[in-house]
Amino acid sequence: MPDAIVTDGLTKWYGSKCVVNALSLRVPEGCVYGFLGRNGAGKSTTIKMLTGMVHPDGGSASLLGQDVATLPPEMRQRIAYLAEGHPLYSWMTIDGLMRFTRPFYPAWNQGLFDQIIEHFQLDRKQKVRHLSKGQVAQVSLAIGIAPDPELLILDDPTLGLDTVVRRDFLESLIQVIQRRGRTIFLSSHVLGDVERVADRIGVMVDGVLRVDCPTDEFKQSIRRVVLSFDGPPPTFSGCDGLVASHIEERRLELVIVGFGESHRELFATLTPQPKNIEVAELNLEDAFIEYTRGSRRAMPVFAGE
């Protein structure tokens, strides 16, 4: 299957900070790709490079087989981009926005646009500035989908939406996915959302793509391992796939990617020997937090109590 998105060594510097570091990524056609990372991890910058808003300092990227540096306007007819915060002209009405956008797209599906607007019960005469955040996101989705794009790039589309609106938005997105194999590249902070829709995920940590695998594989390969000891735990020097480790009284907590027999053998060599070994699965949210947090842990808020 050909790739809808390909990046090769994509790099961007802001001043002395490398915000995206040699990103190489392939998203096959028909795939729903969840692009995860903490704030400042480089997700939005990557998306801006993919959409040509920002020029990369190194490497290359292509969408639907066309280099983004020379992406002709006709190619953008086949791609929808919903930017973070759904920026739309606030002084336009929904109808005005539709009238502005429609002439750019020969394949504009007016029926589909009407259907989405009616589904969300939006007043077409309403100006965008008078809509709620959720309604703006819905209009943005309608505008994005109506041209019948082959590839949708969504930059944190549910950011700032309440749970109900987010659910509605995602259900609409799922319906879009079900329409003849569109490719969707979706960045999000709401990991539960990604878990629901994405069949592959990438995790950016400090500008580097640390994970790029099927969603289930990520969930299955990351484990929280808790070693209990009779006394203080020994100093742990590390092991393959170690993401995080910390000591809590008589317990050594480890987060490990690709946990297996070799790790159990290693634990058996520890002095003192662990009294008990617990291995727990993590849901995507926990796995993501453990993976991206690394050695940075939250301050214990009630430490004195």
Place this chain on the structure above:
Amino acid sequence: MLTLILKELRSISRLIALALLADGFLLSDLTGQSYWLGGTYPMHSGFALIQASWLLRFGFLVAAIAGALGMSMSLDDGLRGTWAFALFRPVSRQAYIGAKLLVGGAVTLALSVLPVAVYSMWAATPGIVVAPFRWSQLQPAIEACGWSVVIFLGAFLSGIRPAKWWWSRLWPLATSVVLGMLFWLASLEPDFPPGLTATASEYWCLCVGMVTVLSVSILAVVEERDFA
């Protein structure tokens, strides 16, 4: 392109309305109809068709309108955060910005020419002005109208350049205003400012040159810069 032009016109409609109001005040001042604003100003009673004091007010207003339009049209998408929406439409960056320049330039020119055109039609009517009407008498006002496009482009370039406001960002606007003022005055009054003289043709050559340089610079900046 038509949809882009209509969108730009709509987005600056409030500024156009304000500028029309200012044009109206200026026109009533010039035609001596400003008594309803609190005083009479019978400028047309003298021999000069357009007096110097009015010309200066006109020049200032034209520059202000051009500067406001240039800044507004270049900063609008950035302030509203709509660059990502606008620039991902299936048109080139040059086409999108070109539509802005086309609309802004034409509107600036129209708003500058409007009071002069209305006044000249009014003044050319026999029996209104106690002096012979000659089109050449409108030359200084027409020159100011021409330079208004330069100021619009200078303001637009200042707005769209990714530079520090308190350093080089305002240079294009400052250059277009200062150059325009100097050469306009020089074409009005020989040897003023001292040492600077400019014939009408030299003035227009400079004007066209500035329009070309600024337009090319804007399109180059737009192609090169990031819209983060």
